[in-house]
Amino acid sequence: METYGNVSAKALENLTHQDIPWKEARGDLSPEVKCSNSISKQSLKSFFNEKYGDKLYG
DSSP, X not given: OTTTTTSOHHHXXXXXXXXXXXXXXXXXXXXXSOOOOOOOHHHHHHHHHHHHGXXXXX
């Protein structure tokens, strides 16, 4: 809440849509095209381990 509590829903959407897991799940689809692909747990794990490393686990 400290970091993102005052950020609008659209701004949060734009932030998350810059991340690799979201881009990988969508592939070559343009932003306005609806997509029902799931983001894989492995993709999320790899992304956050690379981004935060040991900070995730204390």
